[in-house]
Amino acid sequence: MTELILATLVGAMAALLANRNIAVFNDGLRPILPENIEGRMDRRTLALTSFAMSFGLVIGFGIPFSLTAKILLIHSILLGTDMIGLSLPSNRWGNAGAAVVGGIYGAGLSAGLDSIVNIFKMLPVDVLKPLEQVGAPVVVGFMAFPALAVALQFSIKKGIVTFAVSALARQLAVWCNEQKLLTFGQSTVTLNQEGVALITGMIFLIIFAIRQKKPETDGSSPVDLAAIFSERVNRIRKQVVFFMMMGGVIAAAANLLVLAGDPISLQLLSEGNRTDAALAAAARAVGFIPLIASTAIATGVYSPVGFTFIFVAGLLAPNPWLAGILGCVIIFIEVFLLSSVSRFLDRYPGVREAGENIRTAMTRLLEVALLIGGANAANMMAPGLGYFLIGGFYVLNEAAGRPVVRMAIGPIGAIVTGIIANLLVASGLMSPPLMK
Incomplete structure (x- = not known):
């Protein structure tokens, strides 16, 4: 019963955070939320984008791993609550609805997983595995946004150098692994x-920005970084109580082996290796600090699990009560450190000019990454036809004056292609594609 209550609380709180545009679990969604918060993307488009980027991962990744160990992989809950929270309007009724539906969703996952998978296996064309491809290029492509920001603000030469060194650093990390x-x-x-x-x-971006010192020529007071980074970090700080509660509940759930933070620790826990699972979770958390911190500072949207150190605390704590306390404290410290980073950057006026270039760079890269991901997903569901449909959706949207924002074309197109593919197979006009 305790496990069911914890899963319900995690689902309810995570869906509420997503609905209020405070935190989402999908790393690819985090840079997109400011587009909705600042009025450049409507809620419906955001919901469809979230669905396309997360739905396949829930069924094709989170739930299968959970079934292997009978421990819920956190992805299966939090990717689902992203979709639930972002699908409802962000108002009082939407908040309540998201919490209720998210809680039911968490309880449903905890109570039984087999029936969920079986329902989606009934479709003639598998849309779950292909939809995983929509978000696949996002995180990988998103790592290039500092290089583009450098090129836009400083020079293309410096941008190329930044990109080359970033690519080399990534490959060295792969080699070390x-x-x-x-x-x-x-x-x-x-x-x-x-x-x-x-x-x-x-x-590279920060170094170039720090070295760029432009004197004020109009006699006005220097503009601090609050308009670029600090304002968004402060937005996270104001919600620290929500994050602390979330961290406490998840750490307690991890302590009782209700949840696991990643597939490696999940498998180790299924074998009874709790200490090794904690070490694996710690290593993963260290690796994710730069990704989560950078996106949080740049977007004002945090992760409901923070840097994921709360899983380490949950696994190492002697009981769920102490685990919950440690989870609250860890999340508080993480949020506090985000503000310290922002205040450090605020000392350098050259950095503040990177704000618009960072937003522009993120938007451009997301447009390309989501279009590529959507095209790959669509082509898996309908070989040949998928590329045709995505290409057609894109050029027709441009010709129509772009009624749908560019970054939404790939995800929405993939969903539409999945519907079309199933209709074609059902009518006998297309054979089910062979997917590897």
Whole structure:
């Protein structure tokens, strides 16, 4: 019964955070939320984008892993609550609805997983596995946004250098992982290659920005970084109580083996290796610091699990009560450190000018990444026809004056293609595609 209550609380709170545009779990969604918050993307488009980016991962990734160990992989709950929260209007009634539906969703996952998978297997064309491809290029492509921001603000030459070094850093991380060069005790430390590349690019961007010192010529007071970074970090700080409650509940759930933060620790827990699972979770958390911190500072949207150290606390704590307290404290410290980073950047006037370029760079890269991901997903569902449909949706949208924002074309097109593919197979006009 305790496990069911915890899963319900996690689902309810995570859906509420997503509905209020405070935090989402999908790393690819986090940079998109400011488009809705600042009025450049409507809620319906945001909901469809969330659905396309997360739905396939819930069924094709989160739930299957959960079934192997009878422990819920956190992705299966929080990717679902992203969709639930962002599908409802962000108002008082939407908040309540998201919490209720999210709680029911969490309880439903905890109570039984087999029936959920069986329902989606009934479709003649598998749309779940292909939809995973929609968000696949986002995190990988997103790591290049500092290089584009450098090119836009400083020079294309410096942008190319930043991009090349970021790519090299990513490949070195991959090599270190493959060679298992980093170890901690009996466990191998795995670096998050996208996070390494992203922080490398951010270092270049910050260094170039710090070195760029333009004197004020109009006699006005210097503009601090609050308009670019600090304002968004403060937005996260104001919600710290929500994050602390979320961190406490998740840490307690991890302590009782209701949830696991990643597939590696999940499998170790299924084998009874709690300490090794904690070490694996810690290594993953260290690798994700640059990715989560950078996106949080740039977007004002946090992750409901923070840097994921709350899973380490949950696994190492002697009981769920202490785990919950540690989870609250850890999340508080993380949010506090985000503000410290922002205040540090605020000392350098050259950095503040990067704000618009960062937003522009993120938007452009997301447009390309989501279009590629949508095209790949569509072509898996309808070989040949998928590329045709996505290409047609894109050019027709441009010719119509862009009624749908560019970054939504890939996800929406993939969903429409999945519907069309199932209708064609059902009518006998197309054979079910063979998917590897």
